[in-house]
Amino acid sequence: MNIILGTAGHIDHGKSSLIKALTGTDPDRLPEEKSRGVTIELGFAHLKLENFEIGLIDVPGHADFINNMVSGVGALDIALFIVAADDGWMPQSEEHLQILHYLGITNVIIALTKSDLADDLEFTIELVREEIHETPISQAPIIPISSVTGDGISQLKAEILNRANKLQASPKHHIPRLSVDRAFSPKGTGTVVTGTLTGQSLNRGDLIVSLPENLTASIRNVQNHNQALDASVSGMRTALNLPDLPLHQRGKPGVKRGSLLTLPDHLEAVDTIDVALERASRSITGQSATARVLKNTETVILHHGTSRTRARVILNDRTTLDLAEKCFAQLRLESPIAACVGDRFVIRDGAQQGTLAGGIILDAGSKARGFRTKKRANFLAKRSVAPDNLRELILSELLHKPAIPSSPPLLNLPFTKAYIQQTVEKLAKEKKITLRKNWILAPSWWKEIITSAAKLVDQWHSSHSDSPSMPMGAWKTQLISEGAPEALLDSIEKQLLSNGYMKQKDGIANEEHSLELPQRLVPHAQKILKSLKDGGLTPPPRVELAPDEASQQALTFLIRSNQVIELDPKALLDSQNYQKLHQSIRDYLTQNQRATASELREHSGTSRKYLMPLLESLDAEGITIRDGDYRSLA
Numbered sequence: 001m002n003i004i005l006g007t008a009g010h011i012d013h014g015k016s017s018l019i020k021a022l023t024g025t026d027p028d029r030l031p032e033e034k035s036r037g038v039t040i041e042l043g044f045a046h047l048k049l050e051n052f053e054i055g056l057i058d059v060p061g062h063a064d065f066i067n068n069m070v071s072g073v074g075a076l077d078i079a080l081f082i083v084a085a086d087d088g089w090m091p092q093s094e095e096h097l098q099i100l101h102y103l104g105i106t107n108v109i110i111a112l113t114k115s116d117l118a119d120d121l122e123f124t125i126e127l128v129r130e131e132i133h134e135t136p137i138s139q140a141p142i143i144p145i146s147s148v149t150g151d152g153i154s155q156l157k158a159e160i161l162n163r164a165n166k167l168q169a170s171p172k173h174h175i176p177r178l179s180v181d182r183a184f185s186p187k188g189t190g191t192v193v194t195g196t197l198t199g200q201s202l203n204r205g206d207l208i209v210s211l212p213e214n215l216t217a218s219i220r221n222v223q224n225h226n227q228a229l230d231a232s233v234s235g236m237r238t239a240l241n242l243p244d245l246p247l248h249q250r251g252k253p254g255v256k257r258g259s260l261l262t263l264p265d266h267l268e269a270v271d272t273i274d275v276a277l278e279r280a281s282r283s284i285t286g287q288s289a290t291a292r293v294l295k296n297t298e299t300v301i302l303h304h305g306t307s308r309t310r311a312r313v314i315l316n317d318r319t320t321l322d323l324a325e326k327c328f329a330q331l332r333l334e335s336p337i338a339a340c341v342g343d344r345f346v347i348r349d350g351a352q353q354g355t356l357a358g359g360i361i362l363d364a365g366s367k368a369r370g371f372r373t374k375k376r377a378n379f380l381a382k383r384s385v386a387p388d389n390l391r392e393l394i395l396s397e398l399l400h401k402p403a404i405p406s407s408p409p410l411l412n413l414p415f416t417k418a419y420i421q422q423t424v425e426k427l428a429k430e431k432k433i434t435l436r437k438n439w440i441l442a443p444s445w446w447k448e449i450i451t452s453a454a455k456l457v458d459q460w461h462s463s464h465s466d467s468p469s470m471p472m473g474a475w476k477t478q479l480i481s482e483g484a485p486e487a488l489l490d491s492i493e494k495q496l497l498s499n500g501y502m503k504q505k506d507g508i509a510n511e512e513h514s515l516e517l518p519q520r521l522v523p524h525a526q527k528i529l530k531s532l533k534d535g536g537l538t539p540p541p542r543v544e545l546a547p548d549e550a551s552q553q554a555l556t557f558l559i560r561s562n563q564v565i566e567l568d569p570k571a572l573l574d575s576q577n578y579q580k581l582h583q584s585i586r587d588y589l590t591q592n593q594r595a596t597a598s599e600l601r602e603h604s605g606t607s608r609k610y611l612m613p614l615l616e617s618l619d620a621e622g623i624t625i626r627d628g629d630y631r632s633l634a
Helices: 015-023 031-036 063-072 091-102 121-131 153-166 374-384 390-400 417-429 443-463 472-481 486-497 519-535 549-560 575-592 597-604 608-621
Strands: 002-009 043-049 052-058 078-084 108-113 142-144 177-184 192-198 207-211 215-218 221-224 227-229 237-241 260-262 270-278 299-304 307-315 326-337 344-349 355-364 403-405 434-436 439-441 501-504 507-510 564-568 571-574 624-627 630-633
Touching: 002 015, 002 091, 015 043, 015 052, 015 078, 015 108, 015 153, 043 153, 052 153, 078 091, 078 153, 091 344, 091 355, 108 121, 108 153, 121 142, 142 153, 270 374, 299 326, 326 374, 355 374, 374 390, 390 403, 390 417, 390 439, 417 434, 434 443, 439 443, 439 486, 443 472, 443 486, 443 507, 472 486, 472 507, 486 501, 486 507, 519 549, 519 564, 519 571, 519 575, 549 564, 564 575, 564 608, 571 575, 571 608, 575 597, 575 608, 575 630, 597 608, 608 624, 608 630
Parallel strands: 002 052, 002 078, 078 108, 108 142
Antiparallel strands: 043 052, 177 192, 177 260, 192 237, 207 215, 207 260, 221 227, 221 237, 270 326, 270 355, 299 307, 299 344, 307 326, 344 355, 403 439, 434 439, 501 507, 564 571, 624 630
């Protein structure tokens, strides 16, 4: 099993020396670090304890290099908190403690280094215990150690092993993510990046994407501590050879420290995130920035993974955030990052003088509009209950948006597509959600939208009693205005058609709807019907039947209600005369087997104007068959 152990603590408290004593490897790799005796960049070493492959990260302790420290502890399984016995608790001790808390790291071992220099070791341990009282690591073991004499090293290894045995296996349903802490190009090799892998494995030959640059590349080689591998697994210090991926240069996008490597089509870079924000109860000695309030709209530095960017803080329900306070906030970023729901972060003041706060991402890809509202706060409160639980994330999203695409249901989830689909199917079986096409719906909303869709049709019938159906275009437009996604309109229509509604040409109608003529049009309709009946099979032309708007409306109703038959726009018959003509033709063809149009016209006594469109209609309906100039019954 691969795990990551990292150091934290004040400058010159012996972090690098302790790692060398544990592993035999000096994690200080830069000449400047050697000359100054200060860790500037992250240092790396490897330790094997029984069946555990442990990657050790040595993070800087000096205030000037705190940014590198934040990026180093983001993926730790175990933190080795260093306090020197001869110095005791120091400002960076407090700051590193707060950073561990903000990043959710509570699996901590306290190494009391330089124990051989302590005047009163028991009293020193007591003082450290007082400093961590009422903090998340108040029960952490304190192990006195001397890297010079070797005292305590075996006890420390035993405790590391004990903690490692209690670690839970990495979730198998998380996508692989590697936050790049180094990117370089050795001669003849092409681009190489390093970082700590979380989630599923990355294999040689896999196609990956670098975000926020959105550049893809294939993995040529995989290494762990200079050892070539076929794949890297979660918790492993990983080096990837990506010859197709350019390095970042001014004016040219490329991979760099702060980039995130993952599988294509899973995540996207975002510049607005909603978060649960909290501040520690204690300020940091010597950092005046940490003692003051955090102001609404203040510019800060956001640390997420190995990335760092300026951001504007928008507080949801207040204008300031003091020590020991919590609230929901929105971070509007100067540069986009690839963040996931459930990720943790740290913010420092804009001048980089101190760590101000930290928290967890609740919505990775939010919108600025409408954030400072009670409605948004209520949504984030529900989301904050279980931000790493996919079921709850989906259900809370449905409270915010009752219709969401199933792929993906939320932007920037850390879960694999297979796990998302599996979770969605389980929720559907439990009737927690409704599935239609590729959409996840809140069951109550789906019932409401179907009710609204039916109500629109019924209201149309009420106000347009002379119309057989509501125009489909008008129906769909009103549904969209009521919040129905356009992609769901066909599903809503299908549901309605199975619930007592029917489709009519370009409209939709209630099966129980019967056409009614408005009272003001009744005289016009009666006049038209009388003229048609009196005209028999040679009635007056349409322009005489309906010379004005009112009579035209009445005629339209009579045609829709089948009281008037429209053979073609210029040929109209009332229903009785139409049936008389229809039957006359059938009788003649029954008696004579076949006939020409002229013979049928003479027999029926009508004109060609009315006969021909009727014959063409009978042909189209399959009642008659035309063979040259002759027609016969089918």
